[in-house]
Amino acid sequence: MRRFPCRPAETGAPAHERCFADQVLGRRLDEALARPAAQQPSWPAPERAGAVIEQLQRADPIVVPAETAQLADQLASVARGEAFLLQGGDCAETFVDNTEAHLHANLQVLSRMSAELTHAAGMPVVTVARMAGQYAKPRSNAVDASGLPVYRGDIINSAEPTAEARTPDPQRMLRAHAHSAGAMRVIRGVRASGVYISHEMLLLEYERAGLWADACGPGARLTSGLAHFLWIGERTRQLDGAHVAFAELISNPIGLKLGPSVTPELAVEYVERLDPHATPGRLTLVSRMGHDRVRDVLPPIVEKVTASGHQVVWQCDPMHGNTRNSRNGFKTRHFDHVVDEIAGFFDVHRGLGTHPGGIHVEVTGEDVTECLGGTSGIAEHELPTRYRTACDPRLNAEQSIELASCVAELLAA
């Protein structure tokens, strides 16, 4: 693995001395990133962002390609119906919560969920944490209820409600990178193998700075050193946009969120773009339709993608289609809706003879009160007691384990 670019243009190396990877892949990346990119910050002083990016290009990788290749193999087994994928963690990680206690709690809840699922599924469970880099958030509105620029994740600005704190600060990219590296050290200390990390591939200049090349000559491929698995969110999946074009150029396994507006034809276009060589497990399609729509919207998508011959991983995100506001003003989700969307996802796949490959959930090992319901029956008036998320509501430890046992029943059925 070598730094990319190995001789940045700024060093003054003449073009003919720059290798194939630097010249050709660099040009393709420039073309990809020249496309319209949704959800990017406007840094107040772009030259400061440029200096930060140069520093990031010299940083060590957070993950190594051999691990990423191993995950790709495991996702191929999921795509073939021989394994199940559990992906989860905070909606938004924060710098203050990047503590050993929080990381351990989230790892522990994932490993308890995984144990429950492995037993029921009778097949290996591949666990991918939303951790060690989940710092950039896409938002529906540019300003919040009080008219301030919206919080876009700790890698961009601060959630504190002042105009100064909400101003994008490029130095935060360096802090995010250092926190990701620190979190990965903690993860490696707890799990000798098999916790892979993932985040939403949102902030493209940061993602570009985290690329490495596997060779210099023709055939060289780019791989992200920032995470094993990266996904494209619902708000940044424009077919002619920069995020899809960037994802085409990297060899890491890729996820793509699909909301209820996606047609079967569009789903096939995505699959052809993002999995051009029909590699089983290269692409994970993450449906997030809402519990009341999944049974209607998902079947024609699964049928058409299956008919295209591509072997994708089918994963259910039962969180993002089921968000609503409580009467007392909290963004929340009901446990029953989360379970019902997964049940609908299983119904669809069982009906079509395809593999319900996995789930993608927002969970924490901490005892928060952010989602309604579950055995302890969190009610609306209890939401304020421990509502701590920086962005979307997470299932707490008890709700997460309960969810795993519901999914275990579906797997065993």
Ligand code: PEP
């Ligand atoms: C998320 O996963 O936190 C998210 C924003 O999801 P989506 O892109 O599906 O809305």
Ligand code: MN
């Ligand atoms: Mn979220």
